[in-house]
Amino acid sequence: MRYAFVNGYRVEPKKGLNGTCPCCNSDVIAKCGNFKVHHWAHKTRETCDPWWENESEWHRTWKSYFPSENQERVFIDEKTGERHIADVYVDKNVVIEFQSYSISAEEMDARELFYQQMIWVVNGAKRDFDRIYFHQSVYGPHTDDTYLRKIRWVGRSKLLAKWEAATKHVYMDFGTDLVWHLIEYDPDTKKGLVKAYPKQKFVEFFGGTYS
C-alpha cells in the first residue's frame, strides 16, 4: 500500500515508520528498500484484503496519475462487513482497478460484483510476448475512425480471452501512450474489435493528470 495512518494522518512510507492499515486497522511497517516500490506492509496479512496485489512500478505509476485522496479508497459492504481497498476511486463514482497479475475468473466476478461501478486497466506488457503479439494482431482501420481497429489475436496466451469474460469495461496498456478498450473478442475465432485512447485523454477524463 502507498498510504497508511500514522498519528491520524494518511501518509506515505518513510524508513522506520510504523502505521495502521486503513482497511483492516492492523499494524503496518514502512518498507523502503532499493528494489521494490516503497510501500506499507502488514505484519500479518490474514485479516486484510485478499485481493490486494504487491505493487509493481506499473501499478504505482498508474495510481500516481490521480489525486492522492482518490487512491486506495476503502470500500465496506454494510451487510457483510467485507472490506476492500480500491486502487482508485474517481469523482465520477467509478472504481479503477489496475491489474498486472492474472486473476482467476472467480476473483474477477467477485470484484465486479463488489464494486459494481468499475473499470479494469490491465497491464498487457507484463509479458513481453503479449505486447509484441498485440501490435502484430491489430489491423486495418475498421471505419474512418482510425482509433477503432480490428484484431486477430496471433498470440499464444489467453490474455484477450480471459479479459473478454469481464462484464465491466477493460482497457489494456501495452506500454505505449495509448490504452486499448477491448470492445469485443471471440475466443473461438480469435477476432475482435479494439479502440485506442490516448492515455492522457483517458486519465484526464477520470480527473487525473497524465505526466
Ligand SMILES: [Zn+2]
Ligand atoms: Zn490491512
